[in-house]
Amino acid sequence: MPTKAALAHIPGPPALPLIGxxxxxxxxxxxxxxxxxxxxxxxxxxxxxxxxRVNLCGADAMEMVLMDKSRIFSSQGGWDALQRIYPGGLLLQDFDHHRANRRIMQAAFRAAAIRDYRVRMTGAMKTLLDTWPDGEAFCFYTAIKSLTLRLGGAVFMGLPLDGDLANKVNRAIQDEIRAAIAVIRRPVPFTPMWRGVRGRRFLRETFRTLIPERRAQGGDDFFSQMCLATDENGQGWSEDEILDQFNLLIMAAHDTTATALSVMIAALGAHPAWQDRLAQEVANLGDGPLDDDALGKMVQTNLVFREALRLVPPVPFIPRLAVKDFHWKGFDIPAGTSITLNPGVTMLSAEHFSNPTEFDPERFAPGRNEDQSHKFAWSPFGGGAHKCIGMHFSTMQVKLFVATLLRDHRVQLVGKAPEWQRMPIPKPKGGLPVILTKT
Ligand code: HEM
Structure with missing residues (x-):
C-alpha cells in the first residue's frame, strides 16, 4: 500500500486524522x-x-481500468474486503485464473439454462406475489428482498420455497452479506462478521452434502448446473471451488436485483403514465406463458429498467488495486494504489445524459440513444473481464416480475418518492411503502 507521501502529487481534500x-x-x-x-x-x-484511494472518474477511466489491456488492475485486491466471506469467487480472481473459471461458470449461463431458470421462476414468482397484501400499505424493499431470497432458494439451489432448510439458508445468506459490509472486519463474537463467518460455514456444510447427488442427477437450478459445469475441454470444478463460486454468485445476484426492482417500482409509482404504459405492454402479451418470446416484447419495460439502473445503480462504485505502476491524465500512480471507479456518478453526468437527474426512460430509445455517447457512459453492469455474468438473467427476472405484477395489480406510493441511500448497498430511505391494488 503506497504511503501518503507516494501520492502527494495527487490532488485531494484535506483529511481528518484516522477517519479521513x-x-x-x-x-x-x-x-x-x-x-x-x-x-x-x-x-x-x-x-x-x-x-x-485514488478516484479515477468518468467514462474514459472506466474503459481504461476495466478493459485493462496491460493487466494492471486486480479485482481480487480491489474487493479485498470480501475476502473473508467470499474467497475464491470470480470477483476475487484475476487474469488467466479468472478467465479459466469464468469459462466454466459460463456453462451455467447458457441460453438453454436461463430458459430452465425462467420456467422454474415463473410459477414461484406468482405464488410469492400472491402472498403480498392487497389494498394495504407495506414496505416494498423488505418484501422484494424476501421475495428474491426465496426465489433464489428455488432457482439457485433447487430448494422448496418454504421450509426449515430454505429459511436457514436465507438467514445465512443475509448474515454473510451484512458481514461483507461490516465496519468491524474481525469475527469478534456476536458482531456481524462473526455471524457472517458462521453463515458461510453453515452454507458450505449444507451444500457440500448436496454435491454428489446433484452431480449424479443434475437439475435445472444454478447449483446443479454449477456442479456439472465444464469448460470446452471438459474441465470442471472441485467441491471447494463449486462452494466458493456458488457462494459469491448468490451474493452478487441478491441485493442487486432487489435494488433494481425497488427503483423501478418507486419510479412507476411516481410516474403513473409510465406505469400505464408498462401495464398496457403486459396486457398486449395476453394470458399466454411468459416465455422468451413474450419477454422479448417488453421493450418499454426494458427502457424503464435501464433508466432505473442509471439513476440508482446497485453497484455504484467499482474498486481495483493497481499491481503495476501506471500513468493516467498526467499523473504517475504507483503499484499498490487502491483505485475507485464511480460509474454511478458518471451515469448522472450531463456530459452523457440530458437532464441527468430526471426519470426519462426514452433517453435509451432509438433516435436518442444517449447511452451510446461513450462505451462506458451507461455501465451499471461494469465491463471487461469481470462484466456482470448475470446481466441477461437479471433482465429476465425483472421482466418476469413486472409482467406478473402488472397483469393484475397497480402500485401506488405511500407518500413521496423515496430518497436513496447510496452506500454501502443502495436502498430506499424509509423502506419504500406502497399499496398494491387489484385491477
Ligand atoms: C440488476 C442486477 C445486477 C447488477 C446491476 C449487477 C452489477 C454487477 C457489476 C457492476 C459487476 C462487476 C463488478 C466489478 O467489475 O468489480 C458484476 C459482477 C458479477 N455479477 Fe452482477 N449484477 C446484477 C445481477 C447479477 C445476477 C442476477 C447475478 C447472478 C445470477 C450476478 C452475478 C455476478 C457475478 C458472478 C459477477 C462477477 C463476475 C466476474 O468477476 O467475472 N449479477 N455485477
Missing amino acids: HTLKIARDSYGTQQDYIARYGSVYKTNMLGVW
Missing part, C-alpha cells in the same frame, strides 16, 4: 464525489477508513 473522508462520503457519497470532481478534477485522492 469516510463520514462525509458515507453521508452523501454522490454529492461529495461531484463536489470533489468540480474542485480537483477527474483524478483525486480520498482516505476511507485509513486507506488512501
